[in-house]
Amino acid sequence: MPSQPNRKRPLNSPAARLALALLFTAPMLILSSATHGSHAQKQQSTDLRQRPAATPEIIDDEDVLKIDTDLILVEVTVTDAEGKPVRGLRPEDFKLFEDGDERPVAFLNVERRGGAERPVAVVFAVDVSGSMTPEEFVRLQSAMRAFSERLSTREASFAVMSFGMNARVLQSFTSDARKLERAIERMARDGSGLSTHTYDAVDDAVRLLVRNAPRTRERRLMKRAVVVVTDGFPVGDTVAPSTVIERANDAEVSVYTVTLPSYSRLMAATSSDRSPLPTPLDVSGLTEKTGGLNVYANTHDYGPLFKALAEEVTSAYVLAFYPPEEKRRDGRSHAIRVEAPRGLSVRQNRTSYKSSDK
Template sequence: MVSALLLLLTVGVRGTPAQIALRSDLVTVEVTVLDAEGNYVTDLQKEDFELRHDGTPQPIAFFEAQIRSELSRPLAVVFALDTSGSVGPQIAEQQHAARQFISLIHPGSVFAVIGFNDRIRIFQKFTSDPVRIARAFERAREVGGRTRLYDALDRAITLLSRDAPRRRDGRTVRRVIIVITDGFDYTSTISHTEVIHRANAADVTIYSITLPSYVLSVTGRRRVPTLLDASGIVRQTGGRDFSAEERDFMPIFRAIAEEIRASYTLAYYPPLEHRQDGRFHQITVTVRRPGLMVRQSRRGYLAPPG
């Protein structure tokens, strides 16, 4: 949901911007569409989508497709760095890849950096200055302690909700968390279900870059499933998990930028009786073209109380 009484959004399908006024009860959802081979589908139009609210089809009031050759929408990104002993030594590689990622996306984007072990520290509040981001990664080199993964994601969601700009360069800002971790949590006070709920409420997409662990079995080497895998946080916020097998972060950050370039933004007005009923409402997005899979940033939202 958006908070202003009236909000001007830029509507641009394939690069043709126009300004329209949208009421404050608009609900947005980011979606990515893939074919059977896992390739991004970027040629869809508004008419190709169906959006349902609690199972009932709703008119799509707002539609935007990213231009594949450039990221036309600014982002607010929180880099959440696991600085526990198992992950911290790769900070230099992460820093270099993150700087390349920044160069790939909209110049109006802003970034923040937090680090977490048994403490959560904000190394850099939102800025568009890549030098400050690089220095923040430098401050994350001190490692050790246990992991508060879920608490760190909750802090990142709070940063995005409280401090990130809602609009930059005349465009609405998409909210993203990129967490680099071993995927385990030992001391958090918040549950994974609450993290999902808060991310969905704030329309935040979470991408994870996991430094995997392996065990040997009779069938060979097998990756150890993590708590982050089991939690469903990444999947239920529309993100993806990437495995940093060779500790090479560059291809992963490029893949995240490519996925964001291939996304669509849809929005609708809920039925009047549901706009302030204080209840959770399910959002389902499908495409009419057969054989395609949709990944959406939120499965629903909690309406404010009347």
């Protein structure tokens, strides 16, 4: 990824103070590209009215942290009427509401900045329980390769997990295509498995991302995602779906699910409706409430589906705002809603946040 130019500025200038804030709070604050710099400076006077007062000449580390840990991030995916991701939107194209009141967008992190694509970290969590057919398994391995190849031009790292009754990490994060290939080849069906601990596996995948995939890389916000491949029937989990959703929201992780044809075939035997029926994962809200998506694989070729999913994973925007002073330490949950231009749909990775009570 190309490095950004190093420009010298006066230490007491607004730009220098903003640079200090980024240095000490990188996991929470990602600046837009140089092309958006002028817009950020225009917003600065508005944003500062909502921030705690700070000494105009000198800002020490503690003041910087106090200011910028109040920033609330929300990641959104915008799609058109055909469900295709929409790119190229600017801050003024969005409206952001907190508890029904519109807030200024402090910044917008986009897919590209100065020609650099946003880095991604993806965990494949693959259901290897006996319910997956051998044919599905072979096609799945091929589709996972197609997914990683689709992202080969950007800074991307992948981890591979298998799960049935227990989750197992086959490959921790790597950008080495050969290691990923070997991990995919090591996956094996568990024909004796009677349980499919899907939520437990997603919870483990989120923890893996938190431990090994930093939120930022070279001043760019990392897109962190879990891609779950399953037949749609979680059985025997010890972690509740609501807990998994909360932890994914806190870690800014989106969950995507790929439902295999074995689920559709089983449902077809009990329903005359040819449209896909909701899976238990759909009903739980796991994908919807983390900004992800559930897709159904067809019976022939998973490759195109996984390529489209790769595009979906890398098309999100990150918006941020400063809550008003009275809501920053009230210990309550507050609703977040983002609107895009008319005719476009928005999916959010979170619909609320809980402020600190300290």
